[in-house]
Amino acid sequence: MSVLDLARPDLLALSGYSSARLEAGRDGILLNANESPWPLDHAAPLNRYPDPQPARLRARLAELYGVDAPRLLIGRGSDEMIDLLVRAFCRAGRDAIVVQPPAFGMYAVCAAVQGAAVRSVPLVRERGFAPDFDAVLAAVDAAVKLVFVCAPNNPTGGTPSRADVLALADALRGRALVVVDEAYVEFADAPSLAPEAGSRDNLVVLRTLSKAHALAGARIGCLIAAAEIVELLRKIMPPYPLPTPCVEAAEAALCAKALARTGDHIAATKLERERLRVALTTIRGVREVFSSQANFLTVRFDDAGARYRQLLARGIVVRDVRRYPGLEDALRITVGSPEQNAALLAELAQRLEITA
Numbered sequence: 001m002s003v004l005d006l007a008r009p010d011l012l013a014l015s016g017y018s019s020a021r022l023e024a025g026r027d028g029i030l031l032n033a034n035e036s037p038w039p040l041d042h043a044a045p046l047n048r049y050p051d052p053q054p055a056r057l058r059a060r061l062a063e064l065y066g067v068d069a070p071r072l073l074i075g076r077g078s079d080e081m082i083d084l085l086v087r088a089f090c091r092a093g094r095d096a097i098v099v100q101p102p103a104f105g106m107y108a109v110c111a112a113v114q115g116a117a118v119r120s121v122p123l124v125r126e127r128g129f130a131p132d133f134d135a136v137l138a139a140v141d142a143a144v145k146l147v148f149v150c151a152p153n154n155p156t157g158g159t160p161s162r163a164d165v166l167a168l169a170d171a172l173r174g175r176a177l178v179v180v181d182e183a184y185v186e187f188a189d190a191p192s193l194a195p196e197a198g199s200r201d202n203l204v205v206l207r208t209l210s211k212a213h214a215l216a217g218a219r220i221g222c223l224i225a226a227a228e229i230v231e232l233l234r235k236i237m238p239p240y241p242l243p244t245p246c247v248e249a250a251e252a253a254l255c256a257k258a259l260a261r262t263g264d265h266i267a268a269t270k271l272e273r274e275r276l277r278v279a280l281t282t283i284r285g286v287r288e289v290f291s292s293q294a295n296f297l298t299v300r301f302d303d304a305g306a307r308y309r310q311l312l313a314r315g316i317v318v319r320d321v322r323r324y325p326g327l328e329d330a331l332r333i334t335v336g337s338p339e340q341n342a343a344l345l346a347e348l349a350q351r352l353e354i355t356a
């Protein structure tokens with residue numbers, strides 16, 4: 001039994017595009033990729049196609065996440081990894097994914113694009129939007145290939161226990177992949193499951209430089225999985241997915257000095273998160289502030305729509321999450337800098353005075 005038995009059979013036979021850079025590397029007189037021989041005057045020469053999986057960045061990310069490089073695939077954000085997984089494992093019109101709403105919207109969007117069905121197993125509102133993994137197990141039939149677990153969860157901010165996620169993966173071994181989206185794990189108390197993605201072939205972990213590493217504009221994210229899954233996804237990825245300036249920006253963000261600064265920013269965000277949470281509970285019209293393991297707070301208001309418009313009128317943009325099931329009165333507020341958070345609180349308190 002191989003984990004690839006779960007993948008689309010038609011893809012297993014596909015050889016994948018063999019690019020010039022993949023075939024011969026980038027040393028020597030390069031007359032194999034129809035590139036221009038004249039680099040423009042730029043920080044990094046851009047006349048050459050980049051490495052499909054730049055070795056230095058891959059090694060650096062593998063070290064950072066505590067995994068072997070062959071288990072790691074770099075792409076254009078974890079968004080691309082979600083898309084690749086759905087395309088590789090779900091046959092249109094036949095297979096399905098499981099999501100746990102209120103959940104990150106991309107899982108269902110990618111499934112819809114691929115023609116895969118979406119089974120919803122809602123988080124349990126009465127238990128602080130904790131997942132119901134027994135119900136997830138019950139929802140997995142032969143059609144389900146991927147189970148998405150967002151940890152910490154966007155947009156509720158909570159996170160399942162590591163032991164529960166690992167038990168879910170063990171229970172689904174040979175039946176479905178458990179895809180743990182860890183976009184916000186740097187802000188959580190518990191460590192990443194990335195090192196475990198090696199020991200269980202159906203456990204996949206997604207990481208990104210977009211949030212904690214302040215690199216959303218560079219679009220660099222990773223999948224960590226069994227090496228054969230990485231190889232399969234490489235076959236369906238475009239040949240040169242990673243622009244050279246983005247690779248360089250990622251390398252710069254992972255040097256020791258930048259990592260130290262990132263660590264400071266994560267610590268500051270966690271402090272601000274607690275300060276903001278406490279302050280928000282004192283604002284009139286705030287019904288509930290969800291506890292959060294991420295860099296945002298989801299907040300229930302007496303009149304969330306009016307609050308949203310009030311903030312927007314002052315140029316303060318938060319996320320309206322009222323369309324999510326169970327969050328009909330909620331807004332999601334990213335934890336900003338101390339100055340930004342103070343501006344937010346001042347504006348929300350303003351309304352209190354006006355209406356008092």
Ligand SMILES: *Cc1c(COP(=O)(O)O)cnc(C)c1O
Nearest residue numbers: 077078079104154183208210221
């Ligand atoms: C922001 C976010 C992503 C997307 O991350 P990118 O690496 O920028 O594509 C993935 N999952 C969740 C839950 C997110 O909130």
